[in-house]
Amino acid sequence: MAIIANLYIDQGTDFTITVDVTDAAGDILDLTSYSALAQVRKTYSSSSAAVAFTTSISAALGQVTLSLNDTQTKALEAGRYVYDLNITSPGGVTTRVVEGQAVVTPGVSRS
Numbered sequence: 847m848a849i850i851a852n853l854y855i856d857q858g859t860d861f862t863i864t865v866d867v868t869d870a871a872g873d874i875l876d877l878t879s880y881s882a883l884a885q886v887r888k889t890y891s892s893s894s895a896a897v898a899f900t901t902s903i904s905a906a907l908g909q910v911t912l913s914l915n916d917t918q919t920k921a922l923e924a925g926r927y928v929y930d931l932n933i934t935s936p937g938g939v940t941t942r943v944v945e946g947q948a949v950v951t952p953g954v955s956r957s
Contacts, residue, residue: 873907924952
């Protein structure tokens, strides 16, 4: 079962968060040869993603880092979205690690 964690993304800025992945016993999961996919959608039933996170995996540390650059966050309209992070094992088993709301907050400063 996925952990619920809400994200707050400042529009027009770089955003990065690192997720620690553990097994059922709470031990760090070795993510060697795993892949990761994380997307933001306006609603659960939206047919397309509003944006996809760039993912990088630190296999030995059991960590997945999700990133959006300032151009990507600037393109998001302020408001509430949903997101999740799925990992897929070398054997093809997909697991949802974390999910929740992604709140995009508007900014004041503009260039």
